[in-house]
Amino acid sequence: MPDIASIGAALASIKTATDIAKLIKESGTSLEQAEIKLQVADLISSLADAKIELAELQTEMNQLKDKLNQRAALKWVKPYYMIQSGDEVEGPFCPSCYDNNEKMIRLQGSGRNGWSCLTCEGFYKDSEYVQPPPIRVSR
Template sequence: MSSSGFASAVMNPISEAMSAGRGLLELRDFAKNAEAVKHTADLLKALAQVQVELINKDTEIRDLKELLKLKGEMKFEKVYFYKITAEGKEGPFCPNCWSGSGKVVHLHPAGPLWWDCLTCNVKICEDREESDRRKSEINRRYQTTWFD
């Protein structure tokens, strides 16, 4: 939501609260108790809407701060990502998932030099020559150029 969207999301309920408050002040005769209760209820409803919007914005800000921190911790090495923190190096993580959707997904060993991502099903080889050799072998075996 843009800053103008946030402002209107907060200002509209505040305006409603102010209007309800003015309605209470205009009631000179408290014998109209039912009307005073209605204006009070309107005021409380408008203030609750402001509170919900502020909670949503706080959550959004917290999530964005966490994402920004995570982006600073993720480092590309060889053919995958690692998360570098004060505690050390964690990973490897799938470059496809991280670059494509911002998901931090552990890679699983699939043999010497090979890793699998169980989320996006990508297969990653640490060694370019090994990767090229394997692709050529598959292409030759199945008479296809699917892996070129």
């Protein structure tokens, strides 16, 4: 799989080739050069198509890279998923939503000493659950 740097270099090369082809197309004025101009126009069109496809590939590769990084940071901490990035931990995330649809749905603390998913309505209980303190409004 090509890396992001090589795709960027390919895009730059295609842009340069497109610019050169445009210069060649605009430089001639004689009737004999009409066929060359037509071929150069086809070349420019093909290069533009290739440039668009490479840009789409680069976007897709970036999305796949982000997904792989997220998957690498995802940890199973029974009974749910957590994301660990260095010293920071995010979560918990619903195991049912992730296992079935790869959706990272954050679980919500429940008054029933556990975690609830507002999407699939799953309930997960663990030994480390701590009920959040009530919010006090000062006047």
